[in-house]
Amino acid sequence: MKTRSSTRTAGGEEEPKAQNEYLEVLKKRVEEARQRERDRGVFIRMRDFVDDILFKYNITSGLYMLDPWERVVFNLVALLVLLLVVFSGYRQVVFVLNFLS
Secondary structure, eight states: OOOTGGGBOTTSOBOOHHHHHHHHHHHHHHHHHHHHHHHSOHHHHHHHHHHHHHHHHHHHHTGGGSOHHHHHHHHHHHHHHHHHHHHHHHHHHHHHHHHHO
């Protein structure tokens, strides 16, 4: 078994052979991972991005605890409320603009 002292040369410097081999293997793995990421299609990356956003939404809002059908109902109600707020705001702006003119 090699110890730290056994890997030193007469001048006290460590032999970098094993370390360099290990670093080369790590660099090769990192480069392969980067190449795989570049080779992935745009649509796959977009799908992964949307999946991440949905996951964060489910975790942040606590929807991950619900059954799938409960999650759908909750999201439909939330979407309906959002649409009603936007519609009411639009109607109010139209009313104010008509009143001012």
